[in-house]
Amino acid sequence: MNGFLFAFRASRYLPVSVTRGALWAGTMAQWVRRAKPARRLEENLHRVTGLEGRDLRRLSRAGMASAARYYAEAFELPRMTADVIDARVRMENEAEIREIIREHGRVVIALSHSGNWDLVGAFACRNLGPVVSVAEVLKPREVFEEFVALREGVGMRILGLEGGSTFRELIRIARGDGGLICLLADRDLTGSGIEVDFAGHRAKVAPGPAALAAATDTMLVPVMVRYERLRGKRRRAARSRWGTVLTFGAAVSPADAPGDDRVGHLTRAWVGFMGDAIRRHPQDWHMLQRFGWTE
Incomplete structure (x- = not known):
């Protein structure tokens, strides 16, 4: 095994x-x-x-x-109670995304491999709305299936990354079911990445969040996830010395993007926020794999 x-x-x-x-x-x-x-x-x-x-x-x-x-x-996540999950996560700048969900019923969220995105997914299902995400199909397949079961066990809906068919299913979900469509996008796994300025260097990132937002006319919001030390009452409620901070960036509308470069415009917008956030909290960026640097 x-x-x-x-x-x-x-x-x-x-x-x-x-x-x-x-x-x-x-x-x-x-x-x-x-x-x-x-x-x-x-x-x-x-x-x-x-x-x-x-x-x-x-x-x-x-x-x-x-x-x-x-x-x-x-x-540990399958063992956590709802109260423990809520105690471990704190949101920053959430007013705008709450308004987007209330008004439109859906939002595309761009994430990086930072902090604990599984924990905040469980938290978001309880406190913001239904969460849909995509997972890399790991080898052996059983590892992928365990992660899917873990995430679905706390309320998330998970699709395997299977190329164009996955993107078409995301479009269907966005237009029909709605919710928070959360995509880890700092590491491009598709081979069709968009070159941007990422934290001061040229790199390729995944086009998925921007392409989905443009295809479905859905607002795009970047999110940084990081850790913070807990003390006192919250630490006791969380049963941990560490909590997670969920920081929302400014929403970007596909309607404001130029028609000849909508995906590029939307991508540069979320990457600008994410690069600055990772520079401020580099210790929580779990990029232990080759990244898409182009220079």
């Missing part, structure tokens, strides 16, 4: 503290050995911060710890 799949399933029966400790230790071992995920993370963090040497190593350690925290929370 795949080691990750074994850990995922074993976590259902282990105390939460044991799962957290094991994931933290394993991730720190990768950092100490400078395994490929740690090296990739440092390369990406160097790009967005300009840090080198000890400062970069210190930041990458915090980044690996943040990634371990994400996986520990993901494994």
Whole structure:
């Protein structure tokens, strides 16, 4: 059995503290050995911060710890009560998106691989509206199926990334069912990425959020997810030292985009917000894979 799949399933029966400790230790071992995920993370963090040497190593350690925290929370998510989920998540600048959902019944959300997007998906299902998302079809297939079951277990609707058929289904959902259509888009998996200025460097990102917003005349909102330390009453309610902050950027309307470059315009808008947000909170950007830098 795949080691990750074994850990995922074993976590259902282990105390939460044991799962957290094991994931933290394993991730720190990768950092100490400078395994490929740690090296990739440092390369990406160097790009967005300009840090080198000890400062970069210190930041990458915090980044690996943040990634371990994400996986520990993901494994724990099926055990969390609704009250614990609500205690762990805090929103910033949510007034505009609430108004969009109230008026239009749907919104496209562009996310990066930051913080805990699964936890905020569970929170959004309870506090904003139904969530639809797309997941990369991982290998072995059982890992993908476990993640889908995890996310659907907390209320989200998950589609596998299957090319054009997935995009057509998203269009149907946006026009018919509505809700929050949330797409991780900082890492392009389609091979048809759009080149933009990302945190001061040229890179290709996924066209999906902008293309879907343009095709369905739906408002596009970028979101940054990051961690924060918890104290006092909220820490006790969350049963964790860490909480998650869900920060909404300004909404972008396809109607305001030029007709000959609607997807490019919308993409540059959300990337501008996201790049600045990642620069402010680089430790929570879990980009442990090759990123789409073009320079």
